[in-house]
Amino acid sequence: MGEHEELTTARLRLRRPTRADVDLLHALHTDPRACAHNPADLLRDRAEAQERFRRWDGHWQRHGFGYWVVCRDDRRLGFCGLKVMRLHERDVLNLFYRLDPAAWGAGVAGEAATAVVRWAAAHRPGVPVAARIRPANIASRRVAERAGLRRAAHLDVTGEDGPDHIFVTDGPQPEDRP
Numbered sequence: 522m523g524e525h526e527e528l529t530t531a532r533l534r535l536r537r538p539t540r541a542d543v544d545l546l547h548a549l550h551t552d553p554r555a556c557a558h559n560p561a562d563l564l565r566d567r568a569e570a571q572e573r574f575r576r577w578d579g580h581w582q583r584h585g586f587g588y589w590v591v592c593r594d595d596r597r598l599g600f601c602g603l604k605v606m607r608l609h610e611r612d613v614l615n616l617f618y619r620l621d622p623a624a625w626g627a628g629v630a631g632e633a634a635t636a637v638v639r640w641a642a643a644h645r646p647g648v649p650v651a652a653r654i655r656p657a658n659i660a661s662r663r664v665a666e667r668a669g670l671r672r673a674a675h676l677d678v679t680g681e682d683g684p685d686h687i688f689v690t691d692g693p694q695p696e697d698r699p
Contacts, residue, residue: 533592535637537581538574538587538589547564549600552621587602589637602637609678634667634668650690652688654686
């Protein structure tokens with residue numbers, strides 16, 4: 522694996538997804554609990570999961586990073602990583618985490634997100650990490666805060682599923698809205 526394709530923490534290994542992970546992508550993105558705050562992310566079938574994997578893999582090919590598979594021991598728990606996106610006319614690294622509901626409540630998302638944010642600080646300095654979080658998603662807010670992001674209400678936007686509260690890392694930030 523390349524130098525950016527694997528991250529490790531005390532309990533977790535994060536690795537670049539492979540085609541063998543399409544089933545996990547499909548399982549998580551067809552689970553209404555896993556997508557409760559982001560119903561637009563729900564997939565209808567395995568073909569859509571394969572297409573999403575192709576997009577994720579394309580991001581890795583273009584940027585050398587992306588979404589990692591979160592593993593604990595030999596069990597794949599979900600995904601956590603970064604995607605280049607535009608927020609208020611500025612490139613940011615969108616922080617994404619989606620785990621199997623069976624893994625919720627054990628600190629896995631916070632541990633994985635912290636590792637990913639640290640990776641971004643070391644390998645993409647000067648590019649802010651941003652998380653878009655639905656107002657009712659308290660657990661996701663806590664994960665972002667644990668990873669070092671802070672609320673930036675002046676950057677809030679409306680996403681596909683409604684209002685997004687924006688959390689960002691310290692450092693250069695997208696400009697205020699016009």
